[in-house]
Every structure is written in C-alpha cells, then in structure tokens.
Amino acid sequence: MIxxxxxRPGVCEFEFEIEDWLFKLAHFKSKxxxxxxxxxxxxxxxxxxxxxxxxxxxxxxxxxEAKLDVWLIDWGxxxxxxxxxxxxxYIDFIDRCVEYIRQKRGVDAVTLxxxxxxxxxxxxxxxxxPEKIKNLVLQAPPVDFYTTNTLAEWARNINPExxxxxxxxxxxxxxxxxxxxxDPIRLVVGKxxxxxxxxxxxxxxxxxxxxxxxxxxxxxxxxxxxxxxxTRWYHRNEVINGVFEYRGRKIDISxxxxxxxxxxxxxxxxxxxxxxxPFFERIPSKDKKMILSDKGHIxxxxxxxxxxxxxxxxxxxxxxxxx
Amino acid sequence: MFETxxxxxxxxxxxxxxxxxxxxxxFSIFEKEGYTTLxxxxxKDSIKEFRELVEKYGDLELYDFDRYKFVADYPYILTNRALxxxxxxxxxxxxxxxxxxxxKDLMKRTYKKAVEEFVNTAKTKEFGSYSEFANEFYNxxxxxxxxxLRSEEYLKVQSSMNSNLMDHIYHFRRFAExxxxxxxxxxxxxxxxxxxxxxxxxxxxxxxLELEKKIEEISKDKVVQA
Numbered sequence: 001m002i003x004x005x006x007x008r009p010g011v012c013e014f015e016f017e018i019e020d021w022l023f024k025l026a027h028f029k030s031k032x033x034x035x036x037x038x039x040x041x042x043x044x045x046x047x048x049x050x051x052x053x054x055x056x057x058x059x060x061x062x063x064x065e066a067k068l069d070v071w072l073i074d075w076g077x078x079x080x081x082x083x084x085x086x087x088x089x090y091i092d093f094i095d096r097c098v099e100y101i102r103q104k105r106g107v108d109a110v111t112l113x114x115x116x117x118x119x120x121x122x123x124x125x126x127x128x129x130p131e132k133i134k135n136l137v138l139q140a141p142p143v144d145f146y147t148t149n150t151l152a153e154w155a156r157n158i159n160p161e162x163x164x165x166x167x168x169x170x171x172x173x174x175x176x177x178x179x180x181x182x183d184p185i186r187l188v189v190g191k192x193x194x195x196x197x198x199x200x201x202x203x204x205x206x207x208x209x210x211x212x213x214x215x216x217x218x219x220x221x222x223x224x225x226x227x228x229x230x231t232r233w234y235h236r237n238e239v240i241n242g243v244f245e246y247r248g249r250k251i252d253i254s255x256x257x258x259x260x261x262x263x264x265x266x267x268x269x270x271x272x273x274x275x276x277x278p279f280f281e282r283i284p285s286k287d288k289k290m291i292l293s294d295k296g297h298i299x300x301x302x303x304x305x306x307x308x309x310x311x312x313x314x315x316x317x318x319x320x321x322x323x
Numbered sequence: 324m325f326e327t328x329x330x331x332x333x334x335x336x337x338x339x340x341x342x343x344x345x346x347x348x349x350f351s352i353f354e355k356e357g358y359t360t361l362x363x364x365x366x367k368d369s370i371k372e373f374r375e376l377v378e379k380y381g382d383l384e385l386y387d388f389d390r391y392k393f394v395a396d397y398p399y400i401l402t403n404r405a406l407x408x409x410x411x412x413x414x415x416x417x418x419x420x421x422x423x424x425x426x427k428d429l430m431k432r433t434y435k436k437a438v439e440e441f442v443n444t445a446k447t448k449e450f451g452s453y454s455e456f457a458n459e460f461y462n463x464x465x466x467x468x469x470x471x472l473r474s475e476e477y478l479k480v481q482s483s484m485n486s487n488l489m490d491h492i493y494h495f496r497r498f499a500e501x502x503x504x505x506x507x508x509x510x511x512x513x514x515x516x517x518x519x520x521x522x523x524x525x526x527x528x529x530x531x532l533e534l535e536k537k538i539e540e541i542s543k544d545k546v547v548q549a
Contacts, residue, residue, distance in 0.1 A: 082521075162493070165493050
C-alpha cells in the first residue's frame, strides 16, 4: 500500500493587498504582460483554492503562465460575529476590490471571473457597474435557480430563518452534509469504494485526498446571507427575474454587453446546463461564448479533461481580450 | 449509520425527559414547601411599596421601576417566558422525534426496494469483477434514492424535521438564556445579547464604509475643481 500523501493545497504564491475583517483580496505574484487584470470571485460556500488545488490542476498557475495579472477574493471563514452580514456587503467588497485594482493598475475596467455563487454575485455586480468590467467570465453560474435538481428542490422546501435563528450561521458541517446527502450512495458510499479499489494508485490517492480535504473545508455562511441566499435566490428566483435589488438599484441583465464567456458542465448537479443555456441566450453581448465540459460542477475545474480542453481555450479567450 | 445515530438520538431524548421530570418534581416541591407563598408575599410587599412611592412622589420616573424587578431578585426563579421556551422546546423535540422515525422508515423502505431490485438483476446477470458487481449495486440503489429524495413525501418530512429540530435548538437556548438573564448572580452575556452587539457593530461598519466613500467622492471633486 502506498503512503497517504501530504495535503497542502495552494501552489501559487500570493499576498493579501486588502484585509477587511473577514474579506480579503489576494494578489498572485507574477510578471504579467497583459494589461487587463483578472479578478476571481469564488462562491462564499466553499474555499477558493479549488482553483489552485495542486500543481497538476491549478487553473491559477495556468493563468499566470499565460502572463495574466490574477487577483482573487477570499470570503473567509465567517464566525458568529458575522451573522448580520448581507449579500450587499459582498457586492460592496467586490466594488472595493475592483476600484483598488483599477487605481493600482491604471485601467478603466477589469476581467471579472465568477465561479458558482461567485458568478451570481458577479452577474449582479456587472449589471450594476458595467463600465468597470471589460470581460465577464462565468463558471457554472447559478442565475436561474428554478431548476429541478435535488439540491434546488431541497432549498425551496426549507425555512432558512429558523436555521439562522437556531444556529446563528448556516454551519459548514451542515451545508456539507446537505451536499453529500443529495446523492448519498455515490458521494458517501461509492466514493470510498473507489478509494479502496485504487489503494495502489498514487495519482488517484493524491487527487482523492486533495479533493476530500477541500470538500470538508467548508466555511459557514453568515445567518443573514444564508436567509437572503435561500429566499431571494432559490425561493423567489430574483436574479433571473430581474427583481434583485442592491442598495435601491435593480439588477439588469441587459447591461451585460461586454464580452462574456460562460463555462458550464454537462454533469453539474448544482448548476445544470439546462439552467445555464436560457440565461446564456438572454445575455445581450455580441461577443459571447459558451464552453461545455463533459464533467460536473467541480470536475469543470480539476478534471484531467477540463485541464486539457476547457482551460487552454478559456484562458486564450481571456488573453485575447486583455490588452 | 442510522443505528448509530439512533443511539445518540435516544440518549438525547432520555436527557430531555429527565430534564422535564426534574422541572415537574422541582415545582411540586416548591408548592409543598410554600415557595409560592414566599413569592406571593414578596409581590404583595412590592405592590405595597410601589403604592407608597406613588403616593409620596405623585409621578413616577421610569428609573424607579428598576426597584421592582422583584422576580430577578430571587436567583433560580424561572420567568414565564423561560417556561414557555422550555415547553415549546419539548414539544418541538417530540415533533422532531416523530418526523425522524418517518424519515428513517422512508430510508429503510427505499433501501429494501433497491436491494430487492438488485437481487433480481443479479439473478440474471453475470459480473466479471467485484467492481462491476459493486457498481451495479450502487447504480440501482442511487436510482431509488434519487427518486425518494425528490418525492413530495420526503420533502415534506425533511422540511418538518429540519424546522422542528431548529425550533427545539432555539427554544432550548432561549430557555437557558431567560434563566441566566434574569439571574442576578450571572455575570455573563448570553448569545442573544452578544448577537445584538454584533448586529450593532455590523451596522456601524456599514455606516463607516458609507462615510468613507462619501469623503473619497468629496476629495475627488475637490481635486477636479482645483
């Protein structure tokens, strides 16, 4: 049997340039050649290092090798003290980061790359401040929340106020359990059967432990944000319906006229392609493209096939629009 | 997994039942030992004092009411609100218990159905390896659970189970907080009191950010004008 590999996610070096209590803005060290910086906005329900998990599957490393200037928002690990944060605070912080990068790099606009719920925030932000976004990249974007997948059905049938009232925040463990129980046989039993079958496969073990480490490293979602996320997005579908409000202004998808790249995955159980396609059709941009991976929500980032096919194409698309 | 969880569930259920019995016994002792008489007398004394004060000063200032928090002057007395919370907590736990057994039953039935289908398949199909055999089993079981987890019956039970468990946790905590907040010997802030402080801090942070933005905009305007 092979020794269990050490799990130390995060390959690329970075420095935090903004640290605001919970939220942080990381800047990856590199010598960029392209003018337009890329700001990555990951989901607040998981950790962003999935994009820099290890050497073989690091999307950020690929971006840096393509001489892009890469920045990333870290939403942190919320504690009880963060219970009263709101979705608008997250959008405020995106704006703070965009302003900071614009000033520091002397550019009018940046490339905003949203992933999962980070895409939802990115769509809201871009529709409010289109002049500050040069290119928009949306990876597995949940924008239309009226889907028929199990997770969406569950979300529509829970009372988030009671959870926030009892627990303060929606804890990482609770969210993790929900994600696993959506598909208990494959995710709880089948997965570990594959581990037993591959005990002598070093590459498999490495990928398995890195992934498992990431999966169970789930931050809590602040109570108020959780209530907003479930009621405004899942129950009322406010984003695609154009009624989501941020500081008195309504979201307007018709403002997405900048180049838009959408990355979707065929087997995505959180953002199924049938929910991404109608949203993609509604984007008014004349320069828009969708790349479809044959994997799932996370496989879109870390799978071998996505690393070989999806990311070289996606990064080329960004590079072509970064000068 | 369900059996292990059942043990935890049973242990916690026993704890709650003991707690309920403890309250019942404590109150019956108080009744017998005349604790209620002590309380009634103190209330009567307070009313008398209050009347005298009103007669003496005419209009009563708000701060004078602080003298009449007689309930809080007796440590370990449970307020009505505390009793309401513990009773709601017990009721929610009971509802959760019923939901949990329905949930467990649904899981068991689905698993049984899946196994039956797998056995029937296995009778007519040959497996080349253990992996093939296991994968067939997982696929059949997963298919049955996919159906269950999206069924109306399951969604209803899960929603009710979750709601009742959260009610139980909330009311149990509020019960403890009510008891502590009304106990003059308690030197600690409760979670709800800290939550209120967190709420105010978050609101203040938001206001500071707004002010900073306004100052920045004014500074920019001044630079443009200059």
